[in-house]
Amino acid sequence: MNNQAIVLMEDGTKLFGKSIGVNGIVIGEIVFNTAITGYQEIITDPSYYKQILTFTYPHIGNTGINSEDNESSKIYLKGLIINNLSKISSNYRSTEKLDIFLKKNNIVAIEGIDTRYLTRLIRNKKINKIGLIVTEKYFNYKNIIKKINYFNGLQGLNLIKDITTTVNYSWIEGNKNIKIIKKYLFSMHIIVLDFGVKTSILKMFVDRKCKVTVISAFTSYKEIMLLNPDGIFLSNGPGDPRPCFSIIKNIKKILTTNIPIFGVCFGHQILAIASGAKIKKMDIGHHGSNHPVKDLKNNKVLITTQNHGFTIDINNFPKNLKITHKSLFDNTIQGIHFINKPVFGFQGHPEASPGPHDASILFDYFIELIQKYCVIKYKRL
Numbered sequence: 001m002n003n004q005a006i007v008l009m010e011d012g013t014k015l016f017g018k019s020i021g022v023n024g025i026v027i028g029e030i031v032f033n034t035a036i037t038g039y040q041e042i043i044t045d046p047s048y049y050k051q052i053l054t055f056t057y058p059h060i061g062n063t064g065i066n067s068e069d070n071e072s073s074k075i076y077l078k079g080l081i082i083n084n085l086s087k088i089s090s091n092y093r094s095t096e097k098l099d100i101f102l103k104k105n106n107i108v109a110i111e112g113i114d115t116r117y118l119t120r121l122i123r124n125k126k127i128n129k130i131g132l133i134v135t136e137k138y139f140n141y142k143n144i145i146k147k148i149n150y151f152n153g154l155q156g157l158n159l160i161k162d163i164t165t166t167v168n169y170s171w172i173e174g175n176k177n178i179k180i181i182k183k184y185l186f187s188m189h190i191i192v193l194d195f196g197v198k199t200s201i202l203k204m205f206v207d208r209k210c211k212v213t214v215i216s217a218f219t220s221y222k223e224i225m226l227l228n229p230d231g232i233f234l235s236n237g238p239g240d241p242r243p244c245f246s247i248i249k250n251i252k253k254i255l256t257t258n259i260p261i262f263g264v265c266f267g268h269q270i271l272a273i274a275s276g277a278k279i280k281k282m283d284i285g286h287h288g289s290n291h292p293v294k295d296l297k298n299n300k301v302l303i304t305t306q307n308h309g310f311t312i313d314i315n316n317f318p319k320n321l322k323i324t325h326k327s328l329f330d331n332t333i334q335g336i337h338f339i340n341k342p343v344f345g346f347q348g349h350p351e352a353s354p355g356p357h358d359a360s361i362l363f364d365y366f367i368e369l370i371q372k373y374c375v376i377k378y379k380r381l
Contacts, residue, residue, distance in 0.1 A: 003018055003019040003020075003135070003136075004016070004017075004018065004019065004135070004136040005017055005018060005019040005108075005110040005133060005134065005135045005136065006110075006133070006134050006136075006139065007081055007110060007113055007118070007131055007132070007133055008131060008132050008134065008144060008145075008148070009030075009121065009130070009131045010129075010130040010131065010148050011125065013121065015113050015114070015117075015118065016112070017081075017110040017111055017112030017113045018110065018111050018112045019108075019109070019110060019135045019136075020082075020085050020098075020099040020102060020109045020110065020111050021079075021080065021099070021102040021103055021107045021108045021109030021110075022102075022103055022106050022107065022108055023108075023135040023137045023138065024108045024134075024135060024138060025108070025132060025133070025134040025135070025138045025144060025147070026052065026078045026079040026108045026132060026133050026134075027052075027078075027130070027131070027132040027144075027147050027148060027151050028050055028051050028052045028078045028079065028130070028131075028132070028151070028154075029050075029051050029052065029129050029130060029153055029154055029309075030051070030052045030053075030054060030081070030118070030122060030129055030130070030131045031048075031051050031052070031053060031054070031122075031129075031285055031287050031309065032053075032054050032055070032056055032115070032118070032119040032122060032123075032287060033053060033054070033055055033056070033287040033288055033307075034056045034057075034287065034288035034289070034290060035055070035057065035288050035289040035290070035305075035354060035355065036057040036289075037289070037354055038069075038289065038353070038354020038355065039055065039060050039061070039098070040063075040065055040066070040069045040070065041069055041070075041071050041198075041200070041353045041354045042055075042307075042354065043075055043077065043080065044069075044070040044071040044072050044074075044075055044076075045071050045072070045076075045198060045236075045307060046071070046072045046076045046163055046196030046197070046198070046236070046237065046238060047196055047198075047236050047237060047238050047265060047266065047307045047308070048076055048077035048238065048307070049076040049077065049159055049162070049163055049196065049238035049239065050076075050077075050078055050154055050157075050159060050238060050239065051077055051078060051154070051238070052077065052078050052079040052080070052081065052131060052132075052133065053077050053079070053080055053081070054080075054081035054082070054113070054115045054118055054119065055081075055082055055083070055115055056115055056116055056119050058082075058083035058084050058115065058116075059083070059084050059086060060082045060083070060084065060085060060086065060098065061082075061085045061086035061089065061097065061098035061099070062086040062088070062089065062090060063089060063090065063091040063094060064089030064090070064091055064094030064095070064096060064097055064098065065089075065094065065095060065096050065097070065098055065100075065101040066091065066093035066094055066095055067093075067095055068093065068176075069353075070199065071198040071199050071200060071353065072196075072198065072199065074105055075102070075105040075107055076163065076196070076238070077107070078108075079107065079108045079109060079110075079132075079133045080102065080107060080108075080109035080110070081109070081110050081113050081115060081118065081133065082109070082110070082111050082113070082115060083111065083112070083113060083114065083115045083116075084111060084112075085098065085099060085111040086098075108133050108134075108135065109133070110133050122284070123284055130148055130151055130153065131148075132144060132147060132148060154238075154239050154240060154309075155240050155281055156240060156242070156243055157239055157240060157243065158239075158240075158243045158244050159237070159238045159239035159240075160195050160196070160217050160237055160238075160239075160244055160247065160266075161217075161218070163195070163196045163237065163238065164194045164195060164196070164216050164217040164218065165194045165214055165215070165216055166216060167216075168213060168214065168215045168216065168219075169213070169214050170211070170212060170213055170214075171192075171199075171202040171203075171205075171206065171212040171213075171214055172206060172212075173199075173202070173203060173206060174203050174206035174207045175200075175203045175204070175206075175207055187209050187210065187211055188209075188210050188211070188230040188231060188367065188370045188371070188374060189210070189211045189213065189227075189228065189229055189230045189231075190205050190210045190211065190212050190213070190229070190230065190231050190232075190233055190370075191213055191215060191224060191227055191229040191231070191232045191233070192205075192212060192213065192214045192215065192232075192233045192235055193215060193216075193217050193219070193232065193233065193234050193235060193247075193267070194214050194215065194216060194217055194235055195217050195234070195235045195236065195237025195238075195247075195266045195267060195270070196235060196236055196237035196238055196266065197214060197235035197236065197237075198235075198236060198349070198351060198353060200351040200352075200353035201233075201235060201236070201264070201351045202214065203351075204350075204351050204360065204363050205233070205363070208363060208364070208367050210367070213227060215227070217237075217244075217247055218246060218247065218250075219250075220250065221250050221253040221254060224250075224254065229259060230259075230260075230370050230373065230374050230377070231259065231260045231261070231262065231366060231367075231369070231370040231373070232254060232259055232260070232261045232262075233261075233262050233263075233264075233267070233366075234251070234261065234262070234263035234264070234266075234267025234268070234270055234271055234345075235264065235265075235266070235267050236264055236265035236266050236267065236307070236349065237265065237266035237267070238266070239266075240279075240281070240310060241266055241269040241270045241273060241279055241310065242273065242279055242310075244270065247270060248270060248273050248274050251270055251271065251274035252274045255274060255275070255338075255341070255343065258341065258342065258373060259342075259373065260342040260343065260366065260369040260370045260373050261341075261342070261343040261344075262343075262344060262345070262346075262362070262363075262366040263344075263345035263346075264345065264346050264347075264348070264349060264350060265307065265308055265347060265348070265349060266308070267345065268335075268336070268345030268346055268347050269308075269310055269311075269312065269345075269347075271336070271343070271345045272312045272321070272336060272345060275318055275320060275321055275336075275338065276318035276320065276321075277312050277313070277316060277317060277318055277321065277336075278312070278313040278315075278316035279310050279311070279312060279313065280310065280311060280312075280313045281309065281310055282308075282309055282310060282311050282332070285308060285309035285310075286306035286307070286308055286327070286329070286332075286347075286348075287306060287307050287308075288305070288306060289304075289305045289306075289352075289354055289355030289356065290303060290355075291303070291304045291305070291306045291327065291329060291348065292304075292327070292328040292329065293325050293326065293327055293328065293334045293335075293347075293348060293359070294325060294326050294327075294328055295324065295325055295335075296323060296324055296325060296326065296335075297324060301328065302325075302348075302356075302358035302359050303355075303356045303358050304334075304348035304349065304350075304352075304355065304356065304358060304359050305348060305349040305351075305352050305353070305354065305355030305356070305359075306347070306348050306349065307349060308347060311332045311333065311347070312332070312333040312336070312347075314332070314333055317333075320338060320339055320340075321336045321337065321338060321339065322336070322337050322339055323335065323336060324336060324337050324344065325346065325347070327347075332347075333347065334346065334347040334348060335347065342369040342370075342372070342373060344362075344365075344366075346359065346362055350362040350363060351363075
C-alpha cells in the first residue's frame with residue numbers, strides 16, 4: 001500500500017514524506033510548537049482547532065499514548081507534521097502508538113519532514129504560513145493549488161460555536177497523586193465558560209476543592225447568574241476572539257458585578273476586548289513550553305506554556321486596566337488586571353500541560369479573590 005505524502009506551502013515549496021495518519025488532504029495555517037515533551041497534551045489541545053501543527057523537536061511518539069493525558073475528548077487540529085515517528089513506544093502508562101491514535105481520530109499526518117527547516121520557512125517568510133498535507137492518493141497539483149489560493153486563514157472566523165459544549169456538566173476529577181496543602185474556608189463554585197477548555201485546567205480547580213460547572217460559551221448572563229457562581233473562569237480556545245460579539249457582550253454584563261473573573265489565553269483576550277482593549281494578529285504567535293514571562297509586580301520571571309496567535313494591542317490599552325506580565329521574547333502583553341475589580345487575565349497556560357508549573361500560582365490568586373468575595377457574599381468571617 002502506497003503511503004507517500006507531501007507538504008505544500010503557499011509559495012510552492014514542496015516537502016516529501018510518509019503518511020502516518022489517514023488518507024486525505026487538509027489545508028490550514030501551519031504553526032510550530034517548540035516543546036520537547038507532552039506531544040499528547042499538545043495534539044489534544046482544542047486551541048489548535050483548524051490549524052496544522054508541526055513540532056520543532058524531531059523525535060515524536062516515543063512514550064506512546066495513554067488514557068490519562070488527553071486535554072479533550074478528541075483531536076481538533078487539522079493535520080500533523082513531524083520529523084520522525086518513534087518505532088517503539090516505551091512508557092508504563094502507554095496503551096497505543098501515536099500513529100494508531102491519529103488514525104482513530106481521522107487525522108491526516110506526515111513524517112519524514114525537516115520540521116526545523118519548515119519552522120524557519122514559516123518564521124522568516126511571515127506571509128508563508130498557509131500550507132496543506134496531501135497523501136498521494138489525493139494528489140492533483142492543480143486542485144491543491146486552488147485550495148491554497150482560496151484559503152483565507154482564520155482571521156474573522158468565530159470558531160467557538162463549533163467547539164463549545166452544548167450541554168452543561170460538572171467536573172469532579174482532580175490530578176492523581178497531587179495534594180494542595182493550602183486549606184480553604186469553604187468550597188467555591190467555579191463556572192467555566194467553555195471556549196475549548198483543557199481538562200488539566202478543570203483538574204486544577206478540583207485540586208483546590210472547588211465545585212466546577214462547565215457551561216456553553218453562549219450561555220446568557222441571566223442563566224449564568226442563576227447558577228450562583230462564586231467565580232467565573234474564561235477558558236482557552238482557538239482562533240480570533242474579535243468576531244465573538246455575543247460572548248463579548250455577555251462578558252461586559254458580567255463585569256458590572258463584583259464576581260471574580262479569571263481568563264486565560266483566548267479567555268484573556270475576550271476579557272481584554274470586553275474592557276475596551278484591542279486585539280491584533282501576531283506574525284508568528286507563541287506555541288511552546290519554554291516562554292519566559294516577567295511578572296512586573298515582583299520582578300520575577302515565569303517559564304510558561306503558550307499557545308496563541310493573537311495578542312492585546314499595547315497601542316490601544318484602556319485606562320481601567322493595568323499590565324501585570326510581559327513576554328521576554330517579544331514584549332507582548334501577557335497579563336492584565338482590572339484596577340478596581342477582582343478580575344484578571346493571563347495569556348499563557350497556567351495549568352502547565354505540558355510544561356513548567358511556574359504560573360500555577362495564578363490559580364491560587366484567583367481562589368484568594370473568590371474567598372474575599374465569598375466572605376462578603378455569604379457574610380462569613
